[in-house]
Amino acid sequence: MGESELLRDVRRVVNQTIGDSDVLIFVVDGKDGLSPIDQEIARMLRRSDRPVILVVNKIDHDKHSNFAIEFDSLGFERNVAISAEHNRGISELIDQIEKLLPSPSESVQAPRSERPLAVAIVGRPNVGKSSLINSIVRNERAIVSELAGTTRDAIDISYEQEVKQFVFIDTAGIRRRSQHSSSVEVFSVMRAERSIRRADVCVLVVDLSSGVTAQDKRIAGLIQEAHKSCIVVLNKWDLFKPKRGEKGAIVERVKEARERLFFLDYGSFLVASALTNQNVDRLFGLIERIRAVAKKRIGTGVLNRLLRAAFAANPPPMRKGKRLKLFYAAQAAGTGDRLQPPEFVLFVNDPASLIEHYKRYLEGKIREAESYEGLPILLRLRPRTEKNNPRS
Numbered sequence: 001m002g003e004s005e006l007l008r009d010v011r012r013v014v015n016q017t018i019g020d021s022d023v024l025i026f027v028v029d030g031k032d033g034l035s036p037i038d039q040e041i042a043r044m045l046r047r048s049d050r051p052v053i054l055v056v057n058k059i060d061h062d063k064h065s066n067f068a069i070e071f072d073s074l075g076f077e078r079n080v081a082i083s084a085e086h087n088r089g090i091s092e093l094i095d096q097i098e099k100l101l102p103s104p105s106e107s108v109q110a111p112r113s114e115r116p117l118a119v120a121i122v123g124r125p126n127v128g129k130s131s132l133i134n135s136i137v138r139n140e141r142a143i144v145s146e147l148a149g150t151t152r153d154a155i156d157i158s159y160e161q162e163v164k165q166f167v168f169i170d171t172a173g174i175r176r177r178s179q180h181s182s183s184v185e186v187f188s189v190m191r192a193e194r195s196i197r198r199a200d201v202c203v204l205v206v207d208l209s210s211g212v213t214a215q216d217k218r219i220a221g222l223i224q225e226a227h228k229s230c231i232v233v234l235n236k237w238d239l240f241k242p243k244r245g246e247k248g249a250i251v252e253r254v255k256e257a258r259e260r261l262f263f264l265d266y267g268s269f270l271v272a273s274a275l276t277n278q279n280v281d282r283l284f285g286l287i288e289r290i291r292a293v294a295k296k297r298i299g300t301g302v303l304n305r306l307l308r309a310a311f312a313a314n315p316p317p318m319r320k321g322k323r324l325k326l327f328y329a330a331q332a333a334g335t336g337d338r339l340q341p342p343e344f345v346l347f348v349n350d351p352a353s354l355i356e357h358y359k360r361y362l363e364g365k366i367r368e369a370e371s372y373e374g375l376p377i378l379l380r381l382r383p384r385t386e387k388n389n390p391r392s
C-alpha cells in the first residue's frame, strides 16, 4: 500500500471513528517519533468538536519521558505518556477518560446523531449487487470504509452521505474477496438470510431483463418472514429495450414483478441501472422515506374507529364455530433505537380465529390510514374475554 493510499484509508477510518465517539484517544508511537500521518490525523481531530486525549505510547521508563515532548507541537490540551506493555500511565489515562465522558443520563437525553441504518443488499448471483454497491460508493461526497469485524457472510461498509450514516451489508463483497467463489455461491441464500436478520432495510436486487425467478422469490420470502422493510431494485434497466410504440412496457414489467413478489407488496420498487447509475441515487430517497415513515403512528382513537368500521363492513368468517371479535386495539410503542416496522396489538376473543386472508384485509385498512410504504405491518393478537375487558 502506497503512502497516499494509506493516508486515504486512515482518513476514512478517522472520520468514521469521530462520528461514533464521545471522546477521542489519539495514540502515537513515542519511540518512532512524530510522523506526517500523526500530523494529518491531529489536523482532522482538531477540526472535530470532540475532546481529544493524546496518548504517547511506548514510554517504558522515566528516562524516555522526553520522547513525549515533541508531540506537544500537535497542540492538544490533554497529553498522557503511557506504556501499554508495562502498564505505566494507564490509571491516569482512565481518570482523564472518565472526566470527559458524558454522564449516562446526558447521553440518553441528547443523542448526537441517529444510529446508522443497516442496509442489506441481497439477491441471487449476477443480478448486480456488487455493481450497485460500486455505483453507490463512487459518489465522491461519500465517505466509505470497510468495517472491522466483518463476518464470513458479508462485508460491512460504512457510508456517510452528508450527515446521514449508513452501513451497507454487502453479501456480494465476500464473493469478490473469496478465492473459492463456487463454494460461496452455493451458500448465497444462507448468507442472505443472516444479512437480512441484521438489517434495518433490505434492498432486494432483481434482474429486470430476466424478470423475477424462483430464487429471487426465495430471498424475497426470507425478507418477508423476517418482517423487514424492503426496497426492490429492478436492475439492468439499460438492457430493457421495448419495441417502438410500447410506451407502457416498463410499467407493465414492474407490475409483473410486483405480482410475482406479491407477498412483498409493501415493498418500494425502483427501476435502476447500476451500470449507467440511472436512478441509483434515488435509493437514498427511498431509504430516508422508510426511516421517516417508520416513525409515523396512528392514534388509538383513529385506529379503533377504522378497525371497527372494517369489521362491520366485512365481518370475519366463522372458523370452527367461532367468529373473531375485536375488543380494542393499540399501536405498540417502538423502542426508538432501531428502525422498527409498525406493530399493532389487537385484543380479541380468540386469536386463532384470524385467517390469513382477513389479516391482509385488516392490514390493507390500516394502510388506508397510513400507507407505511416499504414497511411490513405486524399484527399481534392477544386473547381477552369480554368480561375482563375494561373498554368494551
Ligand code: GDP
Pocket (backbone or CB within 6 Å): 123, 124, 125, 126, 127, 128, 129, 130, 131, 132, 172, 235, 236, 237, 238, 239, 272, 273, 274, 275, 276
Ligand atoms: P452480483 O453477483 O449480484 O454482485 O452481480 P455483479 O454486480 O457482479 O454483476 C453481474 C454482471 O451483471 C456483471 O457483468 C455486471 O457488469 C452486470 N451488470 C450489473 N448491473 C448491471 C446493469 O445495471 N446493467 C447491465 N447492462 N449490466 C449490469
